[in-house]
Amino acid sequence: MMPLRITENIHNWLFSVMPEGVASLVEMTLIAVVYLTIFAVAGLFLVLLERRVAAWFQLRIGPNRVGPQGLLQTMADAIKLLTKELTGTEKADKFLYNLAPYFVIISALMALAVIPFSAEFHAFDINIGIFFLIAISSIGVIGILLGGWSSNNKYALIGAMRSGVQTISYELSVGLSLLTMVVITGSLQLSEIIEVQKSGWLILQGHIPAAIAFMVFMISGTAETNRAPFDMVEAESELGAGFHTEYSGMKFAYFFLAEFINMFIISAIAATVFFGGWLSPFGITESIPELGVFWFLLKTMALVFLMMWFRWTFPRLRVDQLLTLEWKYLLPINLVNLVLMALLVWLNLTLRL
Known part of the structure; x- marks a missing residue:
């Protein structure tokens, strides 16, 4: 049947x-x-x-x-x-103040559309899927910058400035870790990346460089979503609520909700690129495609739990520590790792080849 x-x-x-x-x-x-x-x-x-x-x-x-x-x-x-009543400051730039939450929420929705939940449940399967995700994830920070600046609040402005520095910095590591896996698959299309993994998850096919890329991706992804221990953008002990200090009601809810959806998106990308997405580890998804959503969500939620584990285990970093981690450690490791993966593929040493 x-x-x-x-x-x-x-x-x-x-x-x-x-x-x-x-x-x-x-x-x-x-x-x-x-x-x-x-x-x-x-x-x-x-x-x-x-x-x-x-x-x-x-x-x-x-x-x-x-x-x-x-x-x-x-x-x-x-x-x-x-x-709740929608409040704001008298001297806020009303247009940008009201526009900012929509940048954050719409960028998260657009990224979600590219995620393949299963072989059939995939709204927007384009041949530049990875590139599209990296580009869309850059738009969300515009909403944070606009919200912090337009609020006319010094704490919100400091939080927005921190967000700009942090997001731009860690996007490099996110992009390079994904590019490392693109080298082994030869494709930016998420459905093709999953197809390659029918013979084994990429984190296994790519040996040690794939494992390093996964670890760097999860650390950088946690930082890009402004979650602890990288939550300098919303450091409550210093900035009140950071960039959304002056927001209330549904406008605040948009920022709050987007953070959790972005955490889901980061975990979903990792599950897709490194762990086979909706593919079953036992090879039964092919005969029962409807189980694909179950396996995809199981892998994604395991990675979501890992990100939550980060939050409730490590203390918040200082600003200098946050930037030192990226520019002095993660970025050089990523560059060397990318070269190693290219050598593995060139020498036909990956498990797939």
């Missing part, structure tokens, strides 16, 4: 009952609704998971009042933020 191809069936039905132009518009609207739903649900779940993990590490109970076992706590928080 052939597996049910839900997306293909919906596509064929829409084009059979509607004119082509209308069917295409309805199809794009459905895809947008699905991804917005994923965005909202994933954000609420990750906030709850963060609180649970934090409580576990700190020997606390965590959320346990709203709903069974506190499962509705984040939903209550979302309703609270929806009903």
Whole structure:
């Protein structure tokens, strides 16, 4: 019995009952609704998971009042933020102040669209997928810079300036670690990168250089999402709330939600590039494609837990330590690692070859 191809069936039905132009518009609207739903649900779940993990590490109970076992706590928080008054400073640049959160949220949504959840669940499969992700991830920092500057608050401005320095610095290591894996696959397209891994995950095919690239990617990805121990952008003990000090209600929620979605995106990219994405480690995904989403989410959530582990284990770095780690250690390691991977491929020493 052939597996049910839900997306293909919906596509064929829409084009059979509607004119082509209308069917295409309805199809794009459905895809947008699905991804917005994923965005909202994933954000609420990750906030709850963060609180649970934090409580576990700190020997606390965590959320346990709203709903069974506190499962509705984040939903209550979302309703609270929806009903809060939108405040701001009198001398803020109103246009840029209101525009900033949308840069952050839209860049996260665009990156999410390129992630392959399974062989069939992939909204935007382009041949420059890795390049697209690196480019889109650079847009989010514009929202942080605009929000910090337009708030007319010195703490917000300092947080925004730190974000610009930190994101631009660590993007180099993120890009080079992904480029190291592109060398072994010969493709920027995420679906082709997964196809290469049917004979084995890239972290195994690429030997030690692949393992080094993975470690550098996770460290740099954590820094790029402004999460502890790299949260100098929002250092509460110094800057209040950093770049979003003057934001409240849903505008604050956009920044807050984007951080968790970006954590999911970083983990999803790592799961796709290094661990085979939706491919099963036991080779059964091919016969049951619907299991692809399960394997993809399992790998991604394991890496999300790793990023949360970072946060609740290491103390916050100073600004000089943060930049020293990137420019004196991660970047040189990445450059040498890229050359090593190129030599492995040239000498046909990767496991795939």
